[in-house]
Amino acid sequence: ISVSDLVSESFNRINAVDHQINAFLTLNEEEARNKAKALDDQVGPNSSILFGMPIGIKDNIVTKGLRTTCASQFLSNFRDPLYDATVMDKLNAENTVTIGKLNMDEFAMGSSTENSSYVKTRNPWNTDHVPGGSSGGSAAAVAAGEVFFSLGSDTGGSIRQPAAFCGVVGLKPTYGLVSRFGLVAFASSLDQIGPITRTVEDNAHLLQAIVGHDPMDSTSANVDVPTYSESLEQGVNGLRIAVPKEYLGEGVDPEVKAAVMSALKVYESLGATWEEVSLPHSKYAVAAYYLLSSSEASANLARFDGVRYGVRSEKAENMIDMFKMSRSEGFGDEVKRRIMLGTFALSSGYYDAYYKKAQKVRTLIKNDFEKIFEKFDIIVGPTTPTPAYKIGEKIDDPLTMYADDIVTSPINLAGVPGMSIPCGFSSKGLPIGLQLIGDHFDEKTLYQFAYAFE
């Protein structure tokens, strides 16, 4: 099969199903077909494994010449960043073909992709349900077969939760493993770009392509990276699993719990052992996460002022009004809510009570994980408390939606890697995700466990 055929297949599938799914915000059809044609002549025995692969990109990763909106009206006209994100440079070096940009919650704030200011993405397994978020487009496009590879970003669960809801494989790498240069920042101390794929093996290859130290990102780690695909078949015999009781407590759907328990049985049959443990500070994770992520967001989003790029209000008559009106018109409700919360938490007189306190809680959460990894190889639990819910069900109740991040947000606070793999279906036929959590820079063990289960 030629690259052109492969790319055509991708667009055929998009033409056939995306009017129902709405995974894509912008298609890159002409460019993609031209690149495919050029690649057809280059393929050879030494081509990389990702050579010519169609790939979709979350719309908060900047792409030269291809619109990047972050699903916000503010960036509806943002077509010309001065540079490609580092992950795009790396993908281009592997000769992948960018098919288009994928829908998300505005500025990655949300859990259902309903906060996109353009369109609601639907869950391919049941189009009445949400695909999860904020990387809902990235997960839905893979689940619907529009692309086999996509990139998402995860600040508090945004790769793993939509992967779970859509029945695909999603990895949030260790903080610092993948460069954030060119990822539009939401909460810089938590954000990571990561791969979403159909299979575990594909996931390992896509991660391999995007990792590595980047001098353009001061938080990028300079560490030796193993060949992830080599660990896939190593099995889990003799490895020790920790199962945090807080992750299977109140609020977790019985069907989700049952799916996790049967996954543990599978691991037992493969020679691993498991034990219940406690992550005692888990219960504070959601509060600390929203406090810290909103504080960072309020600072990061200050750059959207209508001056250099993005949309400028046409009604303003002076400079201050221009800032105010551009922001009032450009940002949606959820983004405004986070900016207000963050600005409040950082204001003098409140800083110690909120921001500083949340930072201390973050350290306690990180310590909880470190203690577990002294004795165990991996932590296993659910990715989400419930399978995908219906579109519209939670959108008017932000706090209920925030509470669902209970099992994903601690992982970002600790900076460790987390992965979601499909582990069954609910009685309504919706996918359930198993979350695998590793020690810092130990993605290798996650892939071992994921592959053994698959």
Ligand code: GLN
């Ligand atoms: N649901 C979380 C939030 O709304 C996570 C978002 C993310 O990881 N980008 O902030």
